[in-house]
Amino acid sequence: MSTYPLRAEWTKFTTLRSLWTTPLVAVALSAGITAAVQFAYGRTDTSLTEDPMEGLYFGLNFGQVAVVCLGILLIGQEYASGTLAGSLAAVPDRTRFYRGKLLLGAALGLAVGLLTVAGQLAATAATVGLDLTAPGTWRALAAGVLYHPLLLVLCLALTTVLRNQTAALGLLSPLIFLGTTALTAIPGVREIAQFLPDRAGLYATRLHDAPEVHYGHSTGLLLMTLWTAIAVAAGQYALHRHDV
Template sequence: MSATTYPLRAEWAKFTTLRSLWTTPLLAVALSAGITAAAQFAYGKVDDSLTDDPMLGLYYGLNFGQVAVVCLGILLIGQEYSSGTLATSLAAVPDRIRFHRGKLLLGAGLGLAIGLLTVAGQLAATAASVGIDLAAPGSYRALAAGVLYHPLLLVLCLSLTTVLRNQTAALGLLSPMVFLGTTALSAIPGIREVVQFFPDRAGLYALRLQDDPEIHYGHGTGLLVMALWTALAVAAGLRTLRTRDA
């Protein structure tokens, strides 16, 4: 077994043997696709807010499903901090760069799979309920952004948990911030100007078709802003892992 694949295989073994880990992606897909389906079939034909921007209705369930994605990113390394098994993992893979890379590759792969399944489920639900015109400008960009949003969010949360080195703190901070925090802050005049550059806000803007005159960048740039935040978090996580004791 090569030095490159061993850490990834080790992380995959942990993921598949811990129920709290492998059930979380299923929950993420079920919440996103299921809530979108319920909302579209119940209100899609009568609620203009779900159809003025077709992607707003399509991604309605993502507002809830993304919390499970956040939790998965936290759990992928947070469980090892909370259980005290990180030292054992590092004994098995002493090279911390390789260990970190294995975590990131697994997280990115899981996030991509969640994104593909979620977007497919939401698209099917929207097409079956109210229909969707993919010929509208920006539709395929918004669908691709929806897929990529998931691995970026998952890796971001995994890396920030590495920086915090505490599963409870990460769950208490990141989950409510993504679910309600940035949404509430974006409604406050003055603060809105700053919050629009937060990673989840920027990433979610990339999922829309309609322009928002109060957002100071384009839809495509929103995903790049989120990717930049994720890259910074990855670098900070690696630095923490290399300089702090297990």
């Protein structure tokens, strides 16, 4: 595959302030909130210490909203501004164009994941400490890193399906931030909600098993990967199916 689409997407990313500042916000929110909460409550709040990863990833509950927004903006801005037609004129092969978007999104998500988890790990180690030799710790840390690119690509692909930045921001941001969490609190609905992509991905970041969850931690990350793959395929279909 030619690197031209990827270079073009990188140029767009680095020249639009709303794009390159969003991953910085994601890292700052996740690591900063984790540091503040661990410093203030890490030694007294048992909900943060029973499973050490609950405290370490506390800030991710907020920082992931910026990751969602970044995934939406990477292609949603072109739908909103009407510049998608120009982009496709420059790269007529829609598959190559879409792959360029996905590759940049995955790379950005991985970078955000590495920086975020490193910051959260440093904050936790400096405040309440963390036993890196405990079973499952490195698996949970790796899952935290991979959660970011999977979530970002998922939202990018779903925005391509919706073909509307406003609709994607209005639907996906509140759904990931509060919606799926609320669904897991409703008896009867939680049995289904636990299989949603963000719920499954976040479960992979935990150390301890939850009796009400019907799959293992590693399976949770595989479920999120499957959701992302389906969304990517749907996005490619929508991009080829509809005119811009």
